[in-house]
Amino acid sequence: MADPRGPVFVSYRRKRLRETTALVQALHDRGVATWRDVDNLPNEPTEATIRAVLNDDKTSGAILWLTPDVKDSPIIRDVEVPEAVRRYRRDSNFWLVIVLANRLKYDDVSDLFADVLGVEDLSTWNLTKVAAPWASTSDISQIANTALKQRTRKIAEATPSPPVAQVVVHAKGTMTAPSDVDLAVDWTRYFKDASPRTEDWTTMSESAHDIAVALKQLTQPVTDLQLSGTPSVPTAMLLGSTYSSRDGRSPAWVQRQPDGHTTTLWRISDAIDASIADQRGWKASPPVYRDTSAHALAVCINISDDVSEAFARSRSVSPAWRAVLSIGAPAGRNTRAMPLVPDEVASLVHLTVDAIRNVRSQVSGIDSIHIFIAGPAGFAFLLGTAIATLPRITTYEYDTSSALYVPAATFTS
Numbered sequence: 001m002a003d004p005r006g007p008v009f010v011s012y013r014r015k016r017l018r019e020t021t022a023l024v025q026a027l028h029d030r031g032v033a034t035w036r037d038v039d040n041l042p043n044e045p046t047e048a049t050i051r052a053v054l055n056d057d058k059t060s061g062a063i064l065w066l067t068p069d070v071k072d073s074p075i076i077r078d079v080e081v082p083e084a085v086r087r088y089r090r091d092s093n094f095w096l097v098i099v100l101a102n103r104l105k106y107d108d109v110s111d112l113f114a115d116v117l118g119v120e121d122l123s124t125w126n127l128t129k130v131a132a133p134w135a136s137t138s139d140i141s142q143i144a145n146t147a148l149k150q151r152t153r154k155i156a157e158a159t160p161s162p163p164v165a166q167v168v169v170h171a172k173g174t175m176t177a178p179s180d181v182d183l184a185v186d187w188t189r190y191f192k193d194a195s196p197r198t199e200d201w202t203t204m205s206e207s208a209h210d211i212a213v214a215l216k217q218l219t220q221p222v223t224d225l226q227l228s229g230t231p232s233v234p235t236a237m238l239l240g241s242t243y244s245s246r247d248g249r250s251p252a253w254v255q256r257q258p259d260g261h262t263t264t265l266w267r268i269s270d271a272i273d274a275s276i277a278d279q280r281g282w283k284a285s286p287p288v289y290r291d292t293s294a295h296a297l298a299v300c301i302n303i304s305d306d307v308s309e310a311f312a313r314s315r316s317v318s319p320a321w322r323a324v325l326s327i328g329a330p331a332g333r334n335t336r337a338m339p340l341v342p343d344e345v346a347s348l349v350h351l352t353v354d355a356i357r358n359v360r361s362q363v364s365g366i367d368s369i370h371i372f373i374a375g376p377a378g379f380a381f382l383l384g385t386a387i388a389t390l391p392r393i394t395t396y397e398y399d400t401s402s403a404l405y406v407p408a409a410t411f412t413s
Helices: 014-029 046-054 068-072 074-090 106-112 137-158 198-216 233-241 275-279 308-317 342-362 377-385
Strands: 008-011 061-066 095-100 164-170 183-186 224-230 252-256 263-266 296-302 321-328 368-374 392-399 404-411
Touching: 008 014, 008 074, 014 061, 014 137, 014 183, 014 198, 046 074, 061 074, 061 137, 068 074, 068 106, 074 095, 095 106, 095 137, 137 183, 137 198, 164 233, 183 198, 198 233, 198 404, 233 368, 233 377, 233 392, 233 404, 252 377, 263 342, 263 377, 275 342, 296 308, 296 342, 308 404, 321 342, 342 377, 368 377
Parallel strands: 008 061, 061 095, 164 183, 164 224, 224 252, 296 321, 296 368, 368 392
Antiparallel strands: 252 263, 392 404
8 A cells, every 4th residue: 555645656747857857846746746757766777676666565656747649658648647646546645736738638648548458447547637739837736736735635534533744844954855754845945045035035935834724624524734844934933824723723833952862842822822931931022113104013023133233234134113122031941941832932932922912903004914033943943823803914935155144034923
């Protein structure tokens, strides 16, 4: 039986390399690992390896990218498609997404494989069509999202009830994913050379939304959702915003502690208000009012460090501020020596949101919130889950090369 958490096999003609490269990237953005010849085929006999991969228990499914010129590819026509279809028929865990691209029609696909599939007629299947000669960005996203839903459905079906969904997200550093996680999101390519571009943040936001929707729409509901990994602070907050606490969930962030070995589950439901943070000395300072004609509120959150110097240097890349709100630790608190505990960090999120709402109630016309955080990803994730009813939010990424904060993800609750 196929492991529903394994990679998906991608079949295609080399002429469609550009499209399938975009598809592979879109799948990785959504946590779906892939096997494709140009990426994974070792220096050994092609046909034998492909048959072995398609029949390997570790292979979760296959995407068959079919075009009219498949008729000229014996390896696709005689090996990849028949093996994938046979695997699908005998293995209930194995899934298939078949794409008719470059104007390939239902009747065409039936004729293409009539002599290799026997009684199996692909024209009777519910196939995905790409109408234009070349797939658009929207086409690629739709196909990747279809594959994501197939994967999460098979995982839920194969997991004893109640299932726990585990999502690992990597943005900073090297992509590493345990084999037992449900989705391993790889956003590292957006952070390799510099801070992500605006269009990169849009792509990551769409992927995060697709993952959240796929998990929410499972017929067998996920009773616990745990996220972990090495995201940047803005990506962690972006992820959190797709799991709003308004829908009754309390997803957990698996926070690695300063010792580098132990982890703790952090949830917004660990505290119901700001009282614990207040008792432990966390404070929101009185806001500093700036430009009375401006409409943006800056929120500086100082947990593991002080953002004030870098915030001041970043004036050229930020809007005019109507007010600046600062939230900080009690005097002498070192979060490395005395790490945050679950109820404290959840309460600190409540304190932060309460402080933002208080400023907005005192100052009319604030239409955007700009967040600067020096702190753990888990805090940013929980803050993202708690921003309901706030206006448009822009997060900021600390760019180490320039020592400035630069605009990152922008989203609304």
